Amino acid sequence: MQRFVQRYGFRLGAARFVAGESFDAAVPVLRRLNDQGLLTNTTLLGEGVRDEAETREVVAAYREVLDRIQAEGLRTNVAVKLTHLGLSIDEELARRNVAELVEHAARRGNFLRIDMEESAHTDATLRIYRRLRESGHANVGTVLQSYLFRSEEDLASLLPLAPNLRLVKGAYLEPPEIAYPHKRDVDAAYVRLLETSLAGDGFTAIATHDETLIERAIAFTSEHGIPKERFQFQMLYGIASRLQLDLVGRGYDVLVATPYGPEWYRYLMRRLAERPANVLFLLRNLVRG
Numbered sequence: 001m002q003r004f005v006q007r008y009g010f011r012l013g014a015a016r017f018v019a020g021e022s023f024d025a026a027v028p029v030l031r032r033l034n035d036q037g038l039l040t041n042t043t044l045l046g047e048g049v050r051d052e053a054e055t056r057e058v059v060a061a062y063r064e065v066l067d068r069i070q071a072e073g074l075r076t077n078v079a080v081k082l083t084h085l086g087l088s089i090d091e092e093l094a095r096r097n098v099a100e101l102v103e104h105a106a107r108r109g110n111f112l113r114i115d116m117e118e119s120a121h122t123d124a125t126l127r128i129y130r131r132l133r134e135s136g137h138a139n140v141g142t143v144l145q146s147y148l149f150r151s152e153e154d155l156a157s158l159l160p161l162a163p164n165l166r167l168v169k170g171a172y173l174e175p176p177e178i179a180y181p182h183k184r185d186v187d188a189a190y191v192r193l194l195e196t197s198l199a200g201d202g203f204t205a206i207a208t209h210d211e212t213l214i215e216r217a218i219a220f221t222s223e224h225g226i227p228k229e230r231f232q233f234q235m236l237y238g239i240a241s242r243l244q245l246d247l248v249g250r251g252y253d254v255l256v257a258t259p260y261g262p263e264w265y266r267y268l269m270r271r272l273a274e275r276p277a278n279v280l281f282l283l284r285n286l287v288r289g
C-alpha cells in the first residue's frame with residue numbers, strides 16, 4: 001500500500017496538500033498564494049533522520065531555500081522539524097543545525113519556526129527554542145499542541161520570553177495518559193491557550209481551520225484591543241482555501257503552510273488521518289486515474 005501510494009500518490013492526491021516535489025515547483029505556488037494576499041511558509045518534507053551527514057544536507061537545502069526566497073521576493077518563511085535536523089540522533093546536533101538556520105534566516109531578514117512533533121520530542125524542542133531565544137535570536141518561533149495536558153504549563157513558562165508561538169490542536173497519536181482523547185477537551189484547551197497567549201507579550205499564530213475557534217479568537221482580540229500585528233491565522237495548503245481568503249478580505253494576516261519535497265508520504269498520511277473524507281478524495285482520483 002505504502003509503495004503504491006508513494007509511486008502514484010503525488011499525482012493522485014498529495015498534490016492537493018504539497019506544493020511540489022522540488023522547491024522549483026513550489027515557487028510558482030508560493031507566488032500565487034502571495035499574489036492572493038496570503039503569507040506563506042514552506043517546509044522541505046522529511047523527519048526522523050538518523051544519519052548526521054543527511055542532516056547537513058537538510059541544512060544546506062534550507063540555506064538555499066532561504067536564499068531563493070529572498071531572491072524571488074517571496075513573502076515566505078520556513079518551518080522545520082527538529083528530527084529532520086538530527087534530534088533523533090543527538091539533541092546538540094539538532095540545536096547546532098537549527099541555530100545555523102536561524103542565523104542564516106536572520107541575515108536574510110527572515111523567520112524560522114520549529115514545528116512540534118511527537119511528545120517524545122517536546123522537552124528537547126522547547127529546550128532548544130528557549131536557548132535560541134535566551135541567546136538573543138528574535139526571528140524564531142515554535143508550536144504548542146492543545147491536546148497535550150502539559151501545554152498550559154509550557155505556555156506559562158515560555159511567556160516571560162515574549163515567545164512567537166503557533167497554537168495547534170496536535171496531529172500525532174498520543175496516549176490518554178498525556179493527551180486529551182476527546183475533541184471537545186482538545187478544543188476547550190485550545191481556547192485557554194489562545195486567550196492566555198493573546199493576553200501575553202508575544203506573537204500568536206492561530207493555526208486551525210476550525211471556524212468556531214477562529215471567530216472566538218477574533219472576538220477576543222477585538223474585545224481586548226489586541227492589535228493585528230500581534231497575531232495571525234495559519235492554515236494548511238489545500239485546506240479551507242475559501243476561509244483563508246475570506247479572512248484576508250476582513251483585513252487579517254493569514255499564512256498558508258505550503259510544504260514541498262519528495263518525502264511527502266508521512267505528511268499526506270497525517271492529513272488523511274485528520275479527515276476520513278480525504279481518503280475518499282484520494283480514492284476518487286484513483287478511480288478517475
Ligand SMILES: Cc1cc2nc3c(=O)[nH]c(=O)nc-3n(C[C@H](O)[C@H](O)[C@H](O)COP(=O)(O)OP(=O)(O)OC[C@H]3O[C@@H](n4cnc5c(N)ncnc54)[C@H](O)[C@@H]3O)c2cc1C
Pocket residue numbers: 114115116117143145166168169170171172207208209210211234235236239240256257270271272274275278
Ligand atoms: C499552519 C499549521 C501548522 C501546523 N503545525 C503543526 C505542528 O507543528 N505540530 C502538530 O502536531 N500539528 C500541526 N498542525 C496540525 C494540527 O495539529 C491539526 O492536526 C490540524 O490543523 C487539524 O486540526 P484543526 O485545528 O484544523 O481542527 P479540526 O477540528 O480537526 O478541523 C476543523 C475543520 O477543519 C477542516 N479540516 C481539518 N483538517 C482537515 C484535513 N486534513 N483535510 C480537510 N479538511 C480539514 C474540516 O473542515 C474540519 O471540520 C498544524 C496545522 C496548521 C494549520
